[in-house]
Amino acid sequence: xxxxxxxxxxxxxxxxxxxxxxxxxxxxxxxxxxxxxxxxxxxxxxxxxxxxxxxxxxxxxxxxxxxxxxxxxxxxxxxxxxxxxxxxxxxxxxxxxxxxxxxxxx
Amino acid sequence: xxxxxxxxxxxxxxxxxxxxxxxxxxxxxxxxxxxxxxxxxxxxxxxxxxxxxxxxxxxxxxxxxxxxxxxxxxxxxxxxxxxxxxxxxxxxxxxxxxxxxxxxxxxxxxxxxxxxxxxxxxxxxxxxxxxxxxxxxxxxxxxxxxxxxxxxxxxxxxxxxxxxxxxxxxxxxxxxxxxxxxxxxxxxxxxxxxxxxxxxxxxxxxxxxxxxxxxxxxxxxxxxxxxxxxxxxxxxxxxxxxxxxxxxxxxxxxxxxxxxxxxxxxxxxxxxxxxxxxxxxxxxxxxxxxxxxxxxxxxxxxxxxxxxxxxxxxxxxxxxxxxxxxxxxxxxxxxxxxx
Numbered sequence: 001x002x003x004x005x006x007x008x009x010x011x012x013x014x015x016x017x018x019x020x021x022x023x024x025x026x027x028x029x030x031x032x033x034x035x036x037x038x039x040x041x042x043x044x045x046x047x048x049x050x051x052x053x054x055x056x057x058x059x060x061x062x063x064x065x066x067x068x069x070x071x072x073x074x075x076x077x078x079x080x081x082x083x084x085x086x087x088x089x090x091x092x093x094x095x096x097x098x099x100x101x102x103x104x105x106x
Numbered sequence: 107x108x109x110x111x112x113x114x115x116x117x118x119x120x121x122x123x124x125x126x127x128x129x130x131x132x133x134x135x136x137x138x139x140x141x142x143x144x145x146x147x148x149x150x151x152x153x154x155x156x157x158x159x160x161x162x163x164x165x166x167x168x169x170x171x172x173x174x175x176x177x178x179x180x181x182x183x184x185x186x187x188x189x190x191x192x193x194x195x196x197x198x199x200x201x202x203x204x205x206x207x208x209x210x211x212x213x214x215x216x217x218x219x220x221x222x223x224x225x226x227x228x229x230x231x232x233x234x235x236x237x238x239x240x241x242x243x244x245x246x247x248x249x250x251x252x253x254x255x256x257x258x259x260x261x262x263x264x265x266x267x268x269x270x271x272x273x274x275x276x277x278x279x280x281x282x283x284x285x286x287x288x289x290x291x292x293x294x295x296x297x298x299x300x301x302x303x304x305x306x307x308x309x310x311x312x313x314x315x316x317x318x319x320x321x322x323x324x325x326x327x328x329x330x331x332x333x334x335x336x337x338x339x340x341x342x343x344x345x346x347x348x349x350x351x352x353x354x355x356x357x358x359x360x361x362x363x364x365x366x367x368x369x370x371x372x373x374x375x376x377x378x379x380x381x382x383x384x385x386x387x388x389x390x391x392x393x394x395x396x397x398x399x400x401x402x403x404x405x406x407x408x409x410x411x412x413x414x415x416x417x418x419x420x421x422x423x424x425x426x427x428x429x430x431x432x433x434x435x436x437x438x439x440x441x442x443x444x445x
Contacts, residue, residue, distance in 0.1 A: 037369075039223045039354050041399055045151040046354065070291035073264050074351035077232050078286055078316075080334055106229075106353045 002094040006051075008035050009103045018090045024099060025049040025085035035101035042086035044068060047075035048105040049085040054098045061088055061097070076102050110136050111419035112216035112412075113204055115192050115359075118146020119401050120389030121220035122175040124408030129182040130436055131412060133419050137184060138206055140191040140225035145172035147222050147390075148401075150352060161402055171401070181440045191225050195362045195385070200418070202384060215418040218411055219380075219387040220404070223369060224356040231262075231348050233317050243326040244346045253345075254279045260329055260341055262317060263349030266292040271347065273299050276308040282341055284331055288313040312339070320346070359391075367393060377414035378407045384418055386411040 005015045006028055018027030028036040037048035058081045065087050072078045112128050114121045117139035128135045143149055148168030156165050190206040195217055204212040228246035236244060257279055261272050264285040269292040272283040290297045304311040319330040328342045356369050365372040365381045370393035378386045388411050389404035416425040430436050437444045
């Protein structure tokens, strides 16, 4: 279990407990947190679960998968700390993770 | 005005199999899709990715699945309207009038929405003021490459479209190629070609840069691009091309008076009918308790929606359930010999 904070583009904070084994994307979708669309359902085939991972967390989480950067090329306003939240698997180590959401996904 | 028993919106796997089911029970149908090819997400998002959960098919790619579904439709004559998006669905007595963005119109008692997550549209730039230049000096696809002759063209993106056009246009234009990182996802041969052309100064390559600002009043005069370290460059340019892939937009479906919740359309599980009589939704776009976004679920939903269409298309006939193994009528429709 990890406490994860999702920050909407307008600044609204949502801190929730996400079970280990789920993805950061699933944590948001299952808890009705706005800002993550996840159109493809987590198959890394779209770029609509795009988040910005806070700098101090970026190096701590699992590395990008092959192909993830290719999808991020197609995301809305990708930055250096962009990730697809469907590719970040939650574990105890992620307790306290903070992700910012882009202005929109599509 | 085209008359048909059922109009299917979306040529993905669910739309294709729904067409098969309609034709088997003796109804005609036509299919509209915004993409320029058949296959929907299977062909656009994951043509090469293997799928492992199609019943009786241990493994196949998105492209193979699409080709098999097209083959299964071979006995039938089905008209596809590709590169067309349905914009309007209006009630006309007990029929629906459907119009596309290319001006094609249909009259039909049954509209089946098999639209996945919506229609594929190019992802656009997000910088301020991009709208006023779009379709003039900002383009997301190329219809006539001759307009660029002798001009400066700034191409954004790192996939095959961006690279192919950079190579092609470098023949007779001044090409800037700008990408947000220094790896490309295009075919290796094209990537090599781009690096070769960069060395010979035919292409000006800017990696780790993104578009920051558009300058110009009616037409674009120059653009500012910015790198990770906030370094800014100003590039004179006549055209800006963006190739960031396609995104899915629900689009006009939202305006047809349907119950929509989070980009999906509510249906019943008997007919897969929406809150509007004669409009059905099947596949990823429909929603009901227990809905699974699996291709096999789309097949089931399409089969039931097709039977529901029969009642509205042939109000004076009774639908009789038949198996393909034994029905003479079905075998006739399939063009195979009966025993």
